[in-house]
Amino acid sequence: MREIGRVIKFYNSFFFVRIGDELIPCKLRGLLKRDKKIGSAVCVGDFVEISRLKDKSGVIENIQSRRNVLIRPTVANVDRVILTFAIDAPKLHPLLLNRFLILAEKSALDEIIICVNKIDLSATENFLSEYESLYKVLRVSAVTGDGLDELKEILSSGVTVFAGPSGVGKSSLLNAVEKNLSLKVGKVSEKILRGKHTTRVAELLEYGNGYLVDTPGFSAVDLVEAGLDKNNLRHSFKEFVNFAGACKFLNVCTHSHEPDCGVKAAVERGDILRERYEAYLTLLDEIGAEKIR
Template structure:
């Protein structure tokens, strides 16, 4: 029996890497009975007589996992957004941050194409970036040039397993192509009508970049909260956590409850109104889902 890490999943095969190379494996039938699905990033035990015909036999415990994209044991998520083409979406960023927070993964934010903005627009987006820094997130602003993005991001990739995610069409595949030119990943044009790019990435794969691993993943277009409770959502907003112990009611949802410390902080300007509005919208989605079921 050998041990390794799944670095790619494609068409029912799992590609497991260790010091002896990469082994093409299938999953054991028992995984289906146990409702377990091997994920890219999983540490596993496997049996293989050669590099083409192996079987994953044991899934090791995960420190974290994401459902969309399906990946595990990630150190950080680099959320790549553009200032223009497509336009920056603070709501989508907050939606992704909620899912990253819920999964116990560190997040950093990269906003590209800043040079396409007017001076006033640039200042506004830089101020927004500072708001996220104040919440504890790393934020990088770059130009439309991929070389500048690489120079800005490379230090954050060293020795870590990183996940690139964000808007479709913002240049994630272009960035990975520049980091590893031999990949020749397909790059999609941005649709002028829809304001988003075509989804060009068809599977999840961990790619060696210097001393780290980077996941190329499908672009996100929508994320729901079907497996999240109202209280869990509130815990995914770091700015709420320093106030929740002062709310009158345990399990306060910070909307209609009296003597809510989060609402008091909001009224005092200590919590972003934009972020709070997104929280209320996401909370409404969760409550509507519960009513449907």
């Protein structure tokens, strides 16, 4: 008999599959290992078919098709990503913010939320308010607990990945939400890990009816590796579509050098945030340079 469960972690050469109240250590059926198309085969977040062995362990017989996959670390079937930034320390550059946003857009996640942490450090309450028309923006403090009730409600179902630059307080927030997680806090641990080129293996941490993933995110992924090119980058800037219908070159306009561009006109009118458009142009250039490299 086969049962369906979800892979929540990989540890000691076993995939741990959650089925109801049970956590079943599983090995992979030999045939699957050789199937190149499945690639590195199973990843955390996958729904898998397992059969049981007499010793309470199991065998993964099949992997169900994935809705989406985040890269580095690899997590499948993610419901939402919370892009976490700090109001200060470290300072946020708009280009970095937009790099995270477009990588998240490219991953076909259902929900992208911006979370501004460390609001205890500054009285500038409207930090990133320009982005509120594009994304939900939460403002929180892992130190004072401000804003955590709303965050907890969002986290209580589905798989939520915390991504964002190092030092913004992702691990601190998860610890503030759920004390039992006891995740390491502070830049040092991540630096050591990176220095050793250790691949961080993601784990789904159980929270309410959902799962949380603490990760440095896809910060190290370059745009080309993520599948972005000069012809699809614009689709990750979701507000552009409202104005691209006015472009003379319609579907092929890259909104950069072309005349009669609806997007450029919208930037001039103030209907598109100039900071977003400038980030777009910079990343378009970067993609061109990466391709040549």
